[in-house]
Amino acid sequence: MAGLHSEAEASLRVLVQESPFDVGTEMACLLAGSIHIGGLGSFLGVVRGGNGLVALSLEHYPGMSEQMLTKLASEAIRRFALCGCTIIHRFGRLLVGEPVVLVLAAAPHRADALDATRFLIDRLKTGAPFWKSEEFSDGRCRWIESRVEDEEAAAGW
Amino acid sequence: MAGLHSEAEASLRVLVQESPFDVGTEMACLLAGSIHIGGLGSFLGVVRGGNGLVALSLEHYPGMSEQMLTKLASEAIRRFALCGCTIIHRFGRLLVGEPVVLVLAAAPHRADALDATRFLIDRLKTGAPFWKSEEFSDGRCRWIESRVEDEEAAAGW
């Protein structure tokens, strides 16, 4: 079914923002785009607590981050039979439990929606210019290093 | 990481209902359950339009449907390192574009959240007592037959 929807037909929404987003609104917006949607896959990344972590600070490269996420969304639409997809990535200081990133992929069939969701989040981890710094309750701050498993997951597609 | 959270620790929410549900509320409810959540995978199944389809009518076996979905959610918690999961399945007459089923799986790491999401929806398709009938614009109604691909997807886990 790959190639069912051309890039021109499929909807594509990419946002890089400091402010929160509303998952329900984003899903409704994507679903309103096509009556051919049978499944909507999603991944929401949140700031995971533990080990005294207080917050994450996300830095990004304005202009390049939007451009890389848009390229990634276009590639998902080329590779999977999607009706549309949405990527929203936040930056700035985010507390434990706060949403960081949202990926949505809508398709006629669930396999495409779920494959595309996973493709998008796997590639996004190492393929878009965002950097995370951890802030702990004792005041320490530490840049997160890239993980070999993330590089491998991205390369696996 | 499987077995990180025992069934007792992980939250499990199963609902079978005729009324709509709110995805944002359900996600917030699941996220509030643990600070260890780093990723929330979800699948939303909606009534797919096309070929003159007007609505789906879903019949279920009251009592057994809740019981089978609860068993399925427990199995997901045993198999994947989850903080919690939610399954909501609607029944009754649902129009094109309306949500039918919601699966949420929250975990410290994205791989578990996404694997569990897929496991739950794959197993749910053939493993819970729901039956769908299609209603077309010309008045015809037709029971949906079980699909070999769905049986295979469920058996693959």
Added chain:
Amino acid sequence: MSGTVTVLYFAALRERVGRSREVVSLDGVMTVGAMLMSRRDNDAVLDAVFSGPGTVRVAVNKILADFEAPLHDGDEVAFFPPMTGG
């Protein structure tokens, strides 16, 4: 085995049988299969439906079972097509 069981039919099977529920006397039968056989002998519609094509699934007391499953007074037996949820 004496007593009765409640028999439920769902979806396409319910429509073809023409009812969703009936109470059946066990009359000495011991299993789901024996109960169904005895019912088919006495009900042409039921016999036609269960001779027709298509897989039939069984649950006893809301748990998936097979035609060898034993029956007891008060059990709930359900017949239905393969499930198509999600």
Added chain:
Amino acid sequence: MSGTVTVLYFAALRERVGRSREVVSLDGVMTVGAMLMSRRDNDAVLDAVFSGPGTVRVAVNKILADFEAPLHDGDEVAFFPPMTGG
């Protein structure tokens, strides 16, 4: 090559270099690598940072590139650690 390029540093690299942005005269250099080498010869901090451990990624005009990439007047060159989004 005459003219200037804008050089950006991000994340840990920005912190170690101590600035996020500078304008650099090309002075006849042709590539990202040559520009960086010339800068390191004239800036001990920069030299120390780029001699240190850790992978450095490069983008030219917001597109991922490498140290062989040619430079032109007005280009934007960015140096940063491996990306850790999501």
